[in-house]
Amino acid sequence: MKPLLLAATSLLIFATPLFLSGCTCGFDCSSDDDDPSRSVPFDLALSGALLEGVKEVVIEVEAITLTRSAEDGGNVVIDEFTLDANAPVDSFTMNLLDYAGEASLPVIDGFSVSAGDYNSVQLSLSSISGDSYVLREDDQQFDLLVTNNRLSLAGVRLTEDDESYTVKFELARALTFESANENYRLSDDGVRVVDNTRDARIIGVVEEALLDAAQSCADKDNPDTFNRVYLYQGRDLDAASLADVFRSNSGPEIPDGALAPYAIDLVTGDSRTGVWAYALAYLPPGDYTLAFTCNSEDDDALDYDGLVIPLPQEQRYELTLSSNEVATCNLAVSAQCIDD
Numbered sequence: 001m002k003p004l005l006l007a008a009t010s011l012l013i014f015a016t017p018l019f020l021s022g023c024t025c026g027f028d029c030s031s032d033d034d035d036p037s038r039s040v041p042f043d044l045a046l047s048g049a050l051l052e053g054v055k056e057v058v059i060e061v062e063a064i065t066l067t068r069s070a071e072d073g074g075n076v077v078i079d080e081f082t083l084d085a086n087a088p089v090d091s092f093t094m095n096l097l098d099y100a101g102e103a104s105l106p107v108i109d110g111f112s113v114s115a116g117d118y119n120s121v122q123l124s125l126s127s128i129s130g131d132s133y134v135l136r137e138d139d140q141q142f143d144l145l146v147t148n149n150r151l152s153l154a155g156v157r158l159t160e161d162d163e164s165y166t167v168k169f170e171l172a173r174a175l176t177f178e179s180a181n182e183n184y185r186l187s188d189d190g191v192r193v194v195d196n197t198r199d200a201r202i203i204g205v206v207e208e209a210l211l212d213a214a215q216s217c218a219d220k221d222n223p224d225t226f227n228r229v230y231l232y233q234g235r236d237l238d239a240a241s242l243a244d245v246f247r248s249n250s251g252p253e254i255p256d257g258a259l260a261p262y263a264i265d266l267v268t269g270d271s272r273t274g275v276w277a278y279a280l281a282y283l284p285p286g287d288y289t290l291a292f293t294c295n296s297e298d299d300d301a302l303d304y305d306g307l308v309i310p311l312p313q314e315q316r317y318e319l320t321l322s323s324n325e326v327a328t329c330n331l332a333v334s335a336q337c338i339d340d
Contacts, residue, residue: 172245
């Protein structure tokens with residue numbers, strides 16, 4: 001289905017998102033078809049995102065664990081990775097910025113696991129200082145820490161003959177700098193696990209005039225920076241509810257009804273073509289509201305910052321994504337989601 005085209009004042013009927021937090025199958029994770037004696041092949045890839053002000057966000061992963069109760073057979077620990085099928089490795093490093101948007105790094109290919117429901121996917125990172133790190137644009141390097149050296153993510157259902165998932169890191173939500181300790185911290189808030197048999201994508205180009213269409217954007221030191229596309233779950237949302245990145249325990253006080261974005265991408269330019277574009281990938285099917293802002297500079301990943309979104313005001317669009325759809329939404333000053 002093509003995205004519906006509308007300006008900021010055109011609102012359609014609300015539909016509940018199909019993909020909720022917790023169980024990644026989007027419905028009750030129980031099935032009479034589950035047979036723990038049957039094995040299924042499991043594939044997993046990791047995908048990152050771009051983030052302003054940094055050159056590298058590197059993680060070293062030592063194990064990936066699928067958790068379940070002892071009654072169901074116990075945890076499955078995967079500590080051999082097939083980045084190269086001919087030479088499996090017992091750990092791997094990746095720069096999450098190298099696999100932004102639609103890109104991903106396959107790390108598990110055809111690992112045999114028992115069919116059934118797994119409560120969580122856990123990524124165990126190296127505990128050695130410097131193995132995981134953030135390199136800023138000014139070439140300062142800082143340790144990247146994870147609480148207990150482990151990210152605990154949503155679970156998966158493995159029942160089909162070929163199960164393929166992607167872990168998507170939304171760094172604008174998941175990565176924060178701890179000035180008191182002089183290090184970065186990676187949180188599982190903003191990291192999601194998506195079923196590749198259903199995932200959808202939104203891609204589009206952005207009219208260059210939007211980058212400085214509002215006065216506060218034109219006043220930026222560099223109009224080419226801090227231009228973002230925010231994606232919210234749901235349609236017919238209150239215009240005042242679209243908020244910047246924040247967490248449930250954020251400060252200062254979060255207004256009632258404020259919605260944090262589900263996914264974020266930077267608008268980046270190609271120096272050869274002069275084309276500005278974005279890509280939001282690994283999205284569960286459902287209803288979404290997309291908003292562009294030409295000034296996200298003050299959007300801190302921890303706190304509610306009260307940013308004006310969208311900016312310019314009319315840059316708000318609604319879309320309905322079906323399974324495996326690649327929707328095109330090209331953003332223009334005219335506030336139309338142009339699909340070709």
